[in-house]
Amino acid sequence: DLRVLEQAAEIRFQRLHAPFLDNQVVRACRALPEALRVQPGARAAILRTVLEGAGVADLPPGWGAPSHASAAVAARTGLRVAADSLMALFGTPLLAQAGLVEARVVRKALRAAAEGEPLPLDGLADLVSLELWLHRLLARRGTCWTGTPARQRAVP
Structure with a gap:
């Protein structure tokens, strides 16, 4: 999907920005143990931890979990x-x-x-x-x- 977006952006001479596929984000995700990555709800827990580390707290219960x-x-x-x-x-x-x-x-x-x-x-x-x-x-x-x-x- 990202390749299609890149090609579409190149045609129109626009810059494509995909923050969730940023090199730093991809490296951080790959550094996580695989057992942690495949657990149900792991993404929401990781996202919550990252946001708390950035100073964002008091998120509602279930925030970040896919629904x-x-x-x-x-x-x-x-x-x-x-x-x-x-x-x-x-x-x-x-x-x-x-x-x-x-x-x-x-x-x-x-x-x-x-x-x-x-x-x-x-x-x-x-x-x-x-x-x-x-x-x-x-x-x-x-x-x-x-x-x-x-x-x-x-x-x-």
């Missing part, structure tokens, strides 16, 4: 709140017009996920974002660069 449950709950809450808008978006989706998805199947999956059925939310998020991007692309067509007068060439 996929809260992310899934937030995603499902977002789906429930935006259900009407998503159904309208996938009423006549551009992806279906292109023959890439079946609108009925996507709407059914969105309804089921909003109701709490265990479905892969990442795939739904990708579909929604791609459909939104296509709609915005078509809405912008002709408003940015098309129809602008050609620049005059300077006569030497």
Whole structure:
């Protein structure tokens, strides 16, 4: 993933900064005994110790521990709140017009996920974002660069 980010940054002549892959951080992580690195909850404990050493104390219990449950709950809450808008978006989706998805199947999956059925939310998020991007692309067509007068060439 980092290699892809580096290549994308090189194309646009931008500097990429990934602080968690900083040389000093990587060396410190590799210096930890392997038995400590693979323990459940070890990352949160190490992070807590590092922050305490830097002067940050009084962290709430469980801070730093990964919680996929809260992310899934937030995603499902977002789906429930935006259900009407998503159904309208996938009423006549551009992806279906292109023959890439079946609108009925996507709407059914969105309804089921909003109701709490265990479905892969990442795939739904990708579909929604791609459909939104296509709609915005078509809405912008002709408003940015098309129809602008050609620049005059300077006569030497």
